[in-house]
Amino acid sequence: MTLTLSGHAQEAKTEADLQALMKQHDMVGLAVVVVKKGEIVYNKSFGLKDVESQTPLSNNDIFRIASISKSFTVTGLMQLIEAGKLSLDDDVSKLVGFQVRNPKYPNKVITLRMMLSHTSSINDSQGYFTLDTIDPAKNPNWAACYNNYEPGTSYEYCNLGFNIAGTILEKLSGERFDQYVKHHVLNPLGLYGGYNVDSLDTSRFVTLYEYNADSSSFTPSPSAYNPRRQEIQNYKMGQSTPIFSPTGGMKMSATDLAKYMTMHLNKGEYKGTRIISKKSAKKMQEKIADNGYGLALKTEKNLIPGKALVGHTGNAYGLYSAMFFQPKEQFGFVVITNGTSAPEVNEYNLALAEIINSLYNNFIK
Numbered sequence: 001m002t003l004t005l006s007g008h009a010q011e012a013k014t015e016a017d018l019q020a021l022m023k024q025h026d027m028v029g030l031a032v033v034v035v036k037k038g039e040i041v042y043n044k045s046f047g048l049k050d051v052e053s054q055t056p057l058s059n060n061d062i063f064r065i066a067s068i069s070k071s072f073t074v075t076g077l078m079q080l081i082e083a084g085k086l087s088l089d090d091d092v093s094k095l096v097g098f099q100v101r102n103p104k105y106p107n108k109v110i111t112l113r114m115m116l117s118h119t120s121s122i123n124d125s126q127g128y129f130t131l132d133t134i135d136p137a138k139n140p141n142w143a144a145c146y147n148n149y150e151p152g153t154s155y156e157y158c159n160l161g162f163n164i165a166g167t168i169l170e171k172l173s174g175e176r177f178d179q180y181v182k183h184h185v186l187n188p189l190g191l192y193g194g195y196n197v198d199s200l201d202t203s204r205f206v207t208l209y210e211y212n213a214d215s216s217s218f219t220p221s222p223s224a225y226n227p228r229r230q231e232i233q234n235y236k237m238g239q240s241t242p243i244f245s246p247t248g249g250m251k252m253s254a255t256d257l258a259k260y261m262t263m264h265l266n267k268g269e270y271k272g273t274r275i276i277s278k279k280s281a282k283k284m285q286e287k288i289a290d291n292g293y294g295l296a297l298k299t300e301k302n303l304i305p306g307k308a309l310v311g312h313t314g315n316a317y318g319l320y321s322a323m324f325f326q327p328k329e330q331f332g333f334v335v336i337t338n339g340t341s342a343p344e345v346n347e348y349n350l351a352l353a354e355i356i357n358s359l360y361n362n363f364i365k
Contacts, residue, residue, distance in 0.1 A: 014362045016043065016243060018355060022047060025351035027055035028209050028339035031254035032355065034363045035262050035332040042363055043255055049338070050207040051162040051218070059257060060194065062204045063223045063249050063336050065321045066314025068152035069195075069250035071163050071264070072181050074116055074296040076169050078280035079184055085172045088113040088283075088295075092120070095168045097238070098135045103147040110151045113170070115161040117288035121151040128291070129165060129242050155289035157347070159247040159252045162296075164245025171238040178244045188275050191260060193252030195244040197227040200251055207337070209339030210318035218339050221317035248316055257323060258334040261311070264297065265332050285310050285327065302346070303353055304360050313348045320349040322356060331364045349352070 014136040022030055026106050029047035033040055066155030080086055091109045091124055102121045114120040126133035126145050134145040147156060167329040170177045178195040194200055205225050209218035231243040252260075257296060264268035268281035284295040292299035300309050311332070318339045325332030335352045342351030 005299070006274050008074055008295075010362060011042070013047075014359070015044070017358045017362065018044075018046060021351065021354055021358065024210070025335050025354075026216075026339075026341040029206065029337060029353070031057060031059065031061070031336045032359060033064070033254050033258035033334040034359050035258055035265065035364065037330050038266060039235070039263055040255070041046060042359070045260070047253075051209065052207075052220070054234055057206065057338075059255050060204060060253060061168065061206045062200065062253050063206045063321065063338065064208065064248075065250050065252055065257060065336065066248045066316040066318065067159075067249050068257065068312045068314045068321055069246065069325050070099070070296040071165075071262075071312055072185055072250055073162055073246040074284060075185050075276060076173075076181055077116070078284065078295075079167060080169065081173050082277055086112065086168070088116075091272070092164065092168075096131070096164055096345055097171070098137065100134065100275070102151055103143045104146065107152050108151050112165070113119075113288065113295070114174050117149070117293055118155050118157050118161065120158070120161055121147045121149055121154055121156075122145050122158050122161050122164075123155070123156055124158055124160050128158075128163050128247065131160075131164060131239070131242060134164070136364060138256050143193045153289055154291060160362075161249035162244040163245070166244065167238060167241040168188070169246070170241050174236065174237075177241045177246060182296065184287060185275060188273050189259060189270050190264060190273075191256040193250060193256055194358075195246070195249045195251070196232070197225050197251070198229065198232075203251075205251070206338045208317040208319045211339060211341050213341070215321060216341070224317040224319070227316075248314065249318065252335045254336050257321075257336075261323050261334060263334050264310075265327060265330060267327075281317060298347075302359055303330065307360075313352070314346055314347060315349065320352055322348060322352045324356065329364075330358075333359050335359070 034042040049057040065224040132138040268276040309324040314321035
């Protein structure tokens with residue numbers, strides 16, 4: 001006979017487990033959400049939103065979620081693909097308006113699909129905060145933006161590719177990138193968040209803390225929420241897009257991120273609102289690269305033993321985030337910390353992996 005814990009006992013055990021893991025990994029704050037069969041079954045915040053003022057973290061607070069942002073960019077692009085404005089096989093050069101070709105393979109077309117799956121052979125060596133780095137007319141060293149292998153044959157994680165993708169979204173929709181995502185992804189799903197700092201309630205922003213292993217200390221990273229007002233004032237459509245960071249600039253609470261995740265878990269639909277087709281949602285989740293990366297969603301087989309999870313992680317300014325779901329079994333997790341001493345290994349943070357396993361054991365198993 002197996003004994004199942006009552007709701008109250010289950011929550012108490014979960015909290016004891018999470019508090020122990022937070023202590024072990026020197027976590028500043030932690031937000032967790034568990035989704036089961038399309039519903040949030042657990043949503044809790046622990047620790048501090050801000051160390052200096054000793055403000056506790058709440059479920060309403062907003063993080064810069066880092067690279068999970070990439071999937072919002074692709075969700076928008078899938079809408080444009082469904083509208084017939086572009087295809088995954090289109091030449092990025094034609095879409096962005098300047099030559100995007102690996103000089104070692106000048107005849108090989110770099111497609112949107114390659115770029116969104118990090119298999120384009122483009123790299124971040126010249127930086128990614130402006131597209132000028134890869135534009136042959138603007139950077140004499142543009143060729144350094146390409147690796148030595150043929151586009152489509154190998155994987156290297158690349159932020160520049162997603163800032164190009166956001167620019168393409170903007171060019172083809174005619175709507176400024178941050179506004180497009182707000183109007184076509186966030187608003188229809190009833191989510192509060194965005195890429196534009198000044199469009200949000202900044203009192204809800206969670207302070208992010210970089211960990212320094214040498215001094216075992218945490219330093220706040222205020223630049224995570226740089227409003228970029230000057231650049232926005234002088235904005236040029238189809239050119240200035242990287243200032244919003246389509247690659248990592250979404251600001252959102254863990255709770256709303258879990259609702260967004262549920263839309264992907266349900267193949268494009270949440271609470272009766274469909275924002276992308278089933279076909280598009282499936283396409284985003286299909287493996288393209290050898291390591292399981294698809295279109296801004298990756299199949300991860302090592303997070304929970306024996307379970308293939310689909311999702312993405314984020315890591316920037318000291319923050320670590322993870323959003324992973326199991327499409328067939330209909331469960332998922334959002335876990336975010338604003339600072340931890342735990343390292344990142346194989347593109348995910350070890351502490352977040354332990355927390356996801358704890359949540360799985362307490363709520364799903």
